[in-house]
């Protein structure tokens with residue numbers, strides 16, 4: 001939080017002026033955007049009411065490739081920063097899960113569920129195990145934090161919640177660890193073979209089967 005943020009002086013704001021209007025945090029940065037537009041004439045979003053649509057997303061996919069693994073992806077700077085997590089993210093802070101960085105993926109990849117054809121890179125079945133919004137715990141560039149080898153963040157997913165940290169310990173090896181907060185528990189990670197897609201409720205096997213059925217895309 002910036003010390004000069006106007007919200008800091010909210011307690012002693014003047015008795016007149018704009019003080020009668022309730023303002024959300026997002027209103028400040030969207031003021032210019034709105035000032036330039038007539039929302040009775042444009043279909044563009046005004047951005048009022050609900051939280052901003054632009055909250056960065058995360059996705060955890062389960063990928064039955066040459067080895068079964070989870071793919072953990074965080075939206076940052078217009079791409080999905082990605083790690084392969086062999087045993088998957090755990091809800092138990094005592095679990096230090098190996099996370100091997102993989103190439104940045106396009107944002108649209110967070111919607112991918114299905115079968116990568118035999119012979120193609122990453123051939124095998126993918127399901128979307130969890131998804132939601134995420135945010136870094138600290139201000140500043142996510143890319144820069146990752147370059148320094150440490151990122152703490154919060155997940156607000158369908159399955160995963162609360163604080164996590166990604167920490168590099170070797171050039172190509174990171175650890176993904178749950179923070180000990182009220183969302184921590186001893187459940188760990190479900191069996192990926194039995195785990196179900198958060199979108200379709202299907203297992204890997206059911207997803208592979210439905211993809212290979214005649215008449216189904």
Ligand code: MN
Pocket residue numbers: 063065069070071084122
């Ligand atoms: Mn993968």
